[in-house]
Amino acid sequence: MAEKISIRKMRRLRSLLAKHYSVPAPPDPQETTMEDVVMAVLWEDAPASRARLAFTNLTEEFVDWNELRVSLTSEVAGVLASCGLKENKAVVLKRLLAKGIEELDSFEFERLKGLPRTKVRAWFGEIEGLPHAFMAAILYYVYQYDRVLVSEDIARVLQRLGLVKPDAQPRAIEIGLTKVAPAKEAHSLYRALHQHATGTCMRVGYDCPACVLRAECAHGKERIAEIAADKDAQRRATAKAKRAEAASKKAGKEKAASRATARKATAKKATRTKAAGKKAAAKKTTTRKTAVRKRSR
Numbered sequence: 240m241a242e243k244i245s246i247r248k249m250r251r252l253r254s255l256l257a258k259h260y261s262v263p264a265p266p267d268p269q270e271t272t273m274e275d276v277v278m279a280v281l282w283e284d285a286p287a288s289r290a291r292l293a294f295t296n297l298t299e300e301f302v303d304w305n306e307l308r309v310s311l312t313s314e315v316a317g318v319l320a321s322c323g324l325k326e327n328k329a330v331v332l333k334r335l336l337a338k339g340i341e342e343l344d345s346f347e348f349e350r351l352k353g354l355p356r357t358k359v360r361a362w363f364g365e366i367e368g369l370p371h372a373f374m375a376a377i378l379y380y381v382y383q384y385d386r387v388l389v390s391e392d393i394a395r396v397l398q399r400l401g402l403v404k405p406d407a408q409p410r411a412i413e414i415g416l417t418k419v420a421p422a423k424e425a426h427s428l429y430r431a432l433h434q435h436a437t438g439t440c441m442r443v444g445y446d447c448p449a450c451v452l453r454a455e456c457a458h459g460k461e462r463i464a465e466i467a468a469d470k471d472a473q474r475r476a477t478a479k480a481k482r483a484e485a486a487s488k489k490a491g492k493e494k495a496a497s498r499a500t501a502r503k504a505t506a507k508k509a510t511r512t513k514a515a516g517k518k519a520a521a522k523k524t525t526t527r528k529t530a531v532r533k534r535s536r
């Protein structure tokens with residue numbers, strides 16, 4: 240079932256996203272659609288120069304694409320790694336080529352262009368282990384897909400934004416978006432949401448106060464208020480701790496002063512007692528001497 244999405248909120252969101260994100264340059268066109276598919280995979284999330292070098296090296300290392308398909312993943316990964324590309328692209332390429340042979344009986348990916356867009360999406364969506372970002376790159380760059388694709392990451396962003404229900408599923412959101420996102424903006428909207436989901440609004444550790452969408456985000460506003468309340472509580476706790484420390488220091492000083500006073504008083508008393516003792520002893524000596532004198536007379 241399609242997710243119901245506010246057209247007005249979506250419009251504001253599209254405008255904000257367009258201000259902050261852009262679509263990267265498309266891959267260089269190749270001689271066949273299958274090669275376009277390969278290049279789209281190499282191009283995704285990689286510098287253009289490395290993608291171009293990897294494409295050239297793959298064509299030099301393997302006799303043809305079928306040889307690449309039947310080669311060990313580690314061999315393909317080695318070529319990609321030598322060009323600075325992620326090795327997981329080797330698995331993706333081999334799976335794509337395998338699906339071509341299994342279902343098209345060839346590498347004529349051109350034939351898929353004659354299918355309705357939902358069928359093309361399903362064809363690539365069914366490839367086990369094909370990461371969503373690669374499927375998106377192929378659909379947008381090679382098959383000019385004109386609907387917004389929704390990955391788990393993008394679904395999370397739209398849920399947090401309050402644009403869809405908190406438990407809305409990616410496919411239901413995709414269908415809902417067809418009613419509120421113009422086809423010509425599908426790719427740019429996907430790219431912006433993908434970049435936002437993977438660079439700002441990640442699953443954990445996302446920074447709402449610095450987010451460019453915070454003004455439109457229900458969850459972000461709550462979180463910013465929570466962060467402010469936490470900071471306030473922290474400030475108050477620190478001030479309280481400082482006051483307690485100052486009071487304890489003052490009490491310590493007072494105790495030390497009173498101990499010093501008591502010590503002085505004790506010392507004074509001891510001095511007085513000693514003097515009185517001396518005086519009494521002197522008096523006793525005088526009395527004894529007087530008595531001796533009287534007796535001797």
Ligand code: SF4
Nearest residue numbers: 440447450453456459
């Ligand atoms: S404000 Fe926070 S939750 Fe909302 S989109 Fe931005 S990072 Fe995500």
